[in-house]
Amino acid sequence: MEVSFQKEIEQLRLGDGDTFHGEGILAITKALLQSGVSYIGGYQGAPVSHLLDVMVQAKSLVGELGVHVEACANEASAAAMLGASIHYPVRGAVTWKSIVGTNVAADALANLASPGVTGGVLMVIGEDYGEGASVVQERTHAYAMKSTLLLLDPRPELATMVDMVEHAFAMSEASNMPAMMELRIRACHVRGSFTCRDNRRPAVSALSPLAEPGHFDYGRLAHPPSTFRHEKLKIDERLPAARRYIVDHDLNELHEGKHQDVGIIVQGGIAPALLRSLQQFGLADAFGHSDIPLLVLNVTYPLVPEQVVAFAEGKRAVLVVEEGSPEYIEHEIATHLRRREALRTTSTAAPAAPPIALHGKDMLPAAGELNTEAIMNGLLAFIERHVPQHDAGPVAAMLAATRERRTRAAAQLDAALPARPPGFCIGCPERPVFSAIKLAQQQVGPVHIAADIGCHSFATFEPFSIGHSILGYGMSLASRAGVSPIMQRRVLSIMGDGGFWHNGLLTGVQSALFNGDDAVLLIFKNGYTSATGTQDIISTPGKRTKAQAGDKLASLTASDRTIEDTLAGLGVQWLRTVHSYRVAAMRDTLQEAMTTPFTGLKVIIAEGECQLERQRRVRPWLASLLARGERVVRVKYGVDEDVCNGDHACMRLSGCPTLTLKDNPDPLKVDPVATVIDGCVGCGLCGENAHAATLCPSFYRAEVIQNPRWHERAVDAVRGLMLRLLQPA
Ligand code: SF4
Numbered sequence: 105m106e107v108s109f110q111k112e113i114e115q116l117r118l119g120d121g122d123t124f125h126g127e128g129i130l131a132i133t134k135a136l137l138q139s140g141v142s143y144i145g146g147y148q149g150a151p152v153s154h155l156l157d158v159m160v161q162a163k164s165l166v167g168e169l170g171v172h173v174e175a176c177a178n179e180a181s182a183a184a185m186l187g188a189s190i191h192y193p194v195r196g197a198v199t200w201k202s203i204v205g206t207n208v209a210a211d212a213l214a215n216l217a218s219p220g221v222t223g224g225v226l227m228v229i230g231e232d233y234g235e236g237a238s239v240v241q242e243r244t245h246a247y248a249m250k251s252t253l254l255l256l257d258p259r260p261e262l263a264t265m266v267d268m269v270e271h272a273f274a275m276s277e278a279s280n281m282p283a284m285m286e287l288r289i290r291a292c293h294v295r296g297s298f299t300c301r302d303n304r305r306p307a308v309s310a311l312s313p314l315a316e317p318g319h320f321d322y323g324r325l326a327h328p329p330s331t332f333r334h335e336k337l338k339i340d341e342r343l344p345a346a347r348r349y350i351v352d353h354d355l356n357e358l359h360e361g362k363h364q365d366v367g368i369i370v371q372g373g374i375a376p377a378l379l380r381s382l383q384q385f386g387l388a389d390a391f392g393h394s395d396i397p398l399l400v401l402n403v404t405y406p407l408v409p410e411q412v413v414a415f416a417e418g419k420r421a422v423l424v425v426e427e428g429s430p431e432y433i434e435h436e437i438a439t440h441l442r443r444r445e446a447l448r449t450t451s452t453a454a455p456a457a458p459p460i461a462l463h464g465k466d467m468l469p470a471a472g473e474l475n476t477e478a479i480m481n482g483l484l485a486f487i488e489r490h491v492p493q494h495d496a497g498p499v500a501a502m503l504a505a506t507r508e509r510r511t512r513a514a515a516q517l518d519a520a521l522p523a524r525p526p527g528f529c530i531g532c533p534e535r536p537v538f539s540a541i542k543l544a545q546q547q548v549g550p551v552h553i554a555a556d557i558g559c560h561s562f563a564t565f566e567p568f569s570i571g572h573s574i575l576g577y578g579m580s581l582a583s584r585a586g587v588s589p590i591m592q593r594r595v596l597s598i599m600g601d602g603g604f605w606h607n608g609l610l611t612g613v614q615s616a617l618f619n620g621d622d623a624v625l626l627i628f629k630n631g632y633t634s635a636t637g638t639q640d641i642i643s644t645p646g647k648r649t650k651a652q653a654g655d656k657l658a659s660l661t662a663s664d665r666t667i668e669d670t671l672a673g674l675g676v677q678w679l680r681t682v683h684s685y686r687v688a689a690m691r692d693t694l695q696e697a698m699t700t701p702f703t704g705l706k707v708i709i710a711e712g713e714c715q716l717e718r719q720r721r722v723r724p725w726l727a728s729l730l731a732r733g734e735r736v737v738r739v740k741y742g743v744d745e746d747v748c749n750g751d752h753a754c755m756r757l758s759g760c761p762t763l764t765l766k767d768n769p770d771p772l773k774v775d776p777v778a779t780v781i782d783g784c785v786g787c788g789l790c791g792e793n794a795h796a797a798t799l800c801p802s803f804y805r806a807e808v809i810q811n812p813r814w815h816e817r818a819v820d821a822v823r824g825l826m827l828r829l830l831q832p833a
């Protein structure tokens with residue numbers, strides 16, 4: 105990774121009384137160091153990548169503290185790392201993107217939660233849900249319930265988030281339960297400040313290791329019969345201990361309000377959106393004071409039944425503002441309120457409990473992000489029914505006007521505006537391969553394509569529209585196992601090198617080899633887990649290799665052979681490595697793989713460095729050459745507008761954003777012509793496609809020379825003179 109986090113690392117060094125300014129996820133990172141963690145691990149993914157990226161680069165700081173940082177191979181290995189805290193009094197933290205990462209980690213999580221932990225454990229979970237999310241829309245909450253994990257959902261305000269990190273470790277130790285903290289996209293990126301404390305050097309760490317291992321204790325293994333006792337401990341001791349901690353330390357916030365006969369229970373992470381919505385009704389101010397009493401749940405699992413019932417007691421109606429589906433919190437609150445009523449009904453001493461109307465998903469959307477507008481619509485129904493004395497008319501009119509405006513805009517714009525899906529970066533090495541796949545299918549016929557997670561999934565958008573299914577990160581080869589036998593043509597599986605190391609090697613390659621499957625696997629070897637922020641992987645070309653690369657403009661192709669060696673070592677017999685930008689060669693190799701009589705696993709490695717990383721490396725280098733007055737040559741491609749026939753076949757094969765349209769300069773032609781605009785990085789795909797697909801000969805390649813040598817200036821002067829002489833005056 106060529107991005108530097110030096111500024112962020114400086115923030116992590118702040119001490120007692122200093123003020124931290126910055127993003128939520130960096131504040132959490134600082135809070136981990138203040139909490140005295142001994143080890144940190146994780147697997148990258150939005151919106152929490154920053155945590156691990158910063159820690160990986162903060163080698164000297166973590167070295168001073170004795171904190172071990174591990175960039176884990178996947179979320180399962182990160183969760184398994186937390187096993188250190190089962191026996192030893194060490195605090196550990198890991199991070200990943202949920203729900204996908206939690207799915208991958210589920211086995212280790214269950215086996216961690218069963219024996220429980222001695223040292224505090226915290227998983228910082230990027231809850232990638234709602235607008236802007238990139239994964240399946242499910243809730244991490246289900247895992248907290250099924251494995252008996254603490255789940256914190258702090259109000260996204262930096263001081264609260266930092267406090268909650270420290271409480272999470274302490275609560276984990278008090279209850280022996282591992283803790284998860286879910287952070288939504290906005291919580292990770294919210295900016296603010298908090299007053300720091302010194303970083304804490306852990307008592308047990310890489311600097312002060314333990315002399316002896318813990319004594320053997322079968323009770324700490326997630327094996328029967330220990331597991332039967334663990335289950336009892338969860339119910340009888342751990343959950344009660346966690347609830348005591350929550351109450352004793354006021355982790356959930358109780359806000360009084362003048363409308364005492366109603367109340368709202370809200371997840372901490374949603375509290376700002378709720379307050380903003382109440383503000384629109386004139387029921388809250390800009391400082392977060394609400395006229396309706398609020399119970400803000402900074403800990404959403406476990407709930408404290410007595411706290412919930414006490415909050416609801418004396419109220420006619422309570423609204424639960426809970427994001428996502430199913431509404432686990434609402435269901436649980438309904439149970440507690442029903443039990444309260446049942447208890448009073450059967451008790452002769454206490455008067456019958458007056459009913460409390462419980463609302464939630466009957467008024468709020470069952471699915472999707474709870475943004476301010478969604479909450480306002482729910483609040484409107486609640487207020488009209490239970491706070492009728494408050495005039496909600498202006499908000500009702502505003503919401504109706506917004507709906508009407510949206511309908512009108514949709515009617516006018518939907519037809520006029522094309523969709524703008526995300527796409528490959530300019531010059532991405534993966535784009536040419538999809539051009540080749542399109543061309544190969546013209547020869548062998550359409551094939552079933554098992555796609556995967558990664559930048560290459562952008563090919564599911566136009567102009568490629570390639571990929572029949574995505575079953576998870578690194579799962580493409582495994583996902584075709586049931587499809588291959590029912591297809592006349594071979595199935596093509598596509599995987600990135602990130603996915604290959606994350607899961608694909610074992611779940612896909614090993615299984616295909618073991619079963620002798622007739623399968624074709626295409627691996628993009630671009631050197632990084634690019635889609636999550638270009639983090640390094642085991643096959644990333646080493647820094648030394650980069651420094652030694654004589655021609656820095658050349659892709660680092662003569663680099664790492666770890667993937668090839670691994671595949672060969674495992675027994676893959678049909679293995680080809682093809683440069684990503686060689687479209688014709690890639691097309692021919694794909695055709696061969698789809699038609700060869702060899703019936704085992706066939707692997708094609710598309711080798712070409714991630715263009716984003718390449719540009720990060722090359723641009724400063726070019727700038728330094730220019731600053732020294734040295735000669736620099738940049739390659740650009742262009743379209744001769746007089747030759748272009750306007751059929752746009754090149755665009756349907758490329759999709760590069762810098763290959764676009766402009767008005768036809770010929771007044772007798774109506775079709776716009778293709779043109780290459782400024783951002784072209786000269787990757788060469790335009791030329792390759794023109795040859796491989798036998799397109800019209802309108803593309804040209806130009807070399808832009810900065811700081812030319814004297815003879816180049818002379819040649820340029822002669823050429824200019826000739827052109828002027830040949831052109832009519
Ligand atoms: S980040 Fe790299 S691999 Fe991903 S689309 Fe951009 S250039 Fe391609």
Ligand code: SF4
Pocket residue numbers: 530531741758760761762763780783784785786787788789790791
């Ligand atoms: S050569 Fe073509 S595909 Fe490559 S960056 Fe330039 S316009 Fe885009």
